Amino acid sequence: MPLQELYKLRPHESLMQNSLWHHDYHPELPDLEPRSTLTIGSFTGPGIIRTIHLTLNITGDDREELLRGVFLAVTYDRNPFPSVYAPVGDFFCDSFAGESLCFASAVMAKRPTNSLFCYLPMPFQQEIIVQLLNRTDKKVTGYGYVTAERLPAWEAANAYLHAQWRAATVRLPQETIPLLHTEGRGHFLGCHLTATSACPYFAENQGICEGNVEFFIDGSAQPVCNYLGTEDFFGFSWNWRKLWYDDRAGTTYLRDEGGVTKLACYRFLLDDPVRFATSLRARINYEYELQNLPLQQAKSAGNGVVQFGMVTYWYQASACDARAGEVVH
Known part of the structure; x- marks a missing residue:
């Protein structure tokens, strides 16, 4: 939301889903198992994702393999294909085994320690599914959340x-x-x-x-x-x-x-x-x-x-x- 519009009240419904971290309020949350797919966010529309946060608990020699071997996939409106499909590290502008500089842009951020954020708005008309695809033989732990808003109506100009x-x-x-x-x-x-x-x-x-x-x-x-x-x-x-x-x-x-x-x-x-x-x-x-x-x-x-x-x-x-x-x- 633009800073100059922070004071405006809107008829939107706030939504949030957590993933991976099962040591707290949600003991049922699973890890990302080898060669598996994990849904980290799923919402019905019309709506818009506001933030995707992810931190993977990976260290040492595993970092390069997992940052390129775990993919983020986003599917809209029950389509049979993803419209976002990229390695987690590269999608969040992290690279070279996580050794790249910590940074904060308007739409992406990498903060200490291994804390990745995407703020690019993701509108969806009917449904959105956000998933992690583990294409490696290693189990991945960590924490993630997705925040979204349900919109009162879908606008024709949305993309x-x-x-x-x-x-x-x-x-x-x-x-x-x-x-x-x-x-x-x-x-x-x-x-x-x-x-x-x-x-x-x-x-x-x-x-x-x-x-x-x-x-x-x-x-x-x-x-x-x-x-x-x-x-x-x-x-x-x-x-x-x-x-x-x-x-x-x-x-x-x-x-x-x-x-x-x-x-x-x-x-x-x-x-x-x-x-x-x-x-x-x-x-x-x-x-x-x-x-x-x-x-x-x-x-x-x-x-x-x-x-x-x-x-x-x-x-x-x-x-x-x-x-x-x-x-x-």
Whole structure:
């Protein structure tokens, strides 16, 4: 709720569900067993989820496996598919075994200790189900809650939140990085990105920062919105040089060790989402930066390999399947 509207009373019904923590008022709450699915929030509509909080009691060597191996899935209105589908860590903008910076943006936060929050509104017309999918052989404990409001009516302008996970190993500068391809009406909200490379020419993210972030709107042949530099799209300039966060952009992990470069960053377009009426295709394209020396060297040596992990966030008028594919409908 905007600060300037905190004083307004509304005909909404407050709702909440707890999960995982069975050492208190709810001894019946189960752990997340290996290779299982656990519902952590389920509400009938019309309504809107306001907050998802999660802290997983994982330490040491298990952290990297579980933050990528446990998925958050959100299903709207009894659809047979999830419209939010991403690893827990990446969805909440946490990365690299939970070693990324604690931060607080307007819509996501990571607070000490391992305390993850999502404040992105999730409207639903009939029903919403929020689940954790454990794709590992380890049991997960912790605590979580979901808060929501039941709305007096569904408004035609409401759109469904989507989040999609993609992992891509690409060779720069020859290959592009797909971010999203969706059909329908909506607006692109943001992205969390991780990058890992052992290419010596990409030390300190040289070269990696040179891609253009392109948005092809409603079938356009050329990008309508085109950010001339990957770090520029993510809210920074002249590469990612230091850890930083604010409401809209953050660099939460920077490390060069043992010949491996690692980066994590997020960007939320809260003031200028990319709006589309029929379709959107977004990608990171390096073909116009061939004069860049690190990219030239990597291309000549044939070793410009980068492993990217991305969660894209967008709102769309109709709920669609967010499991990674060429096009989502």
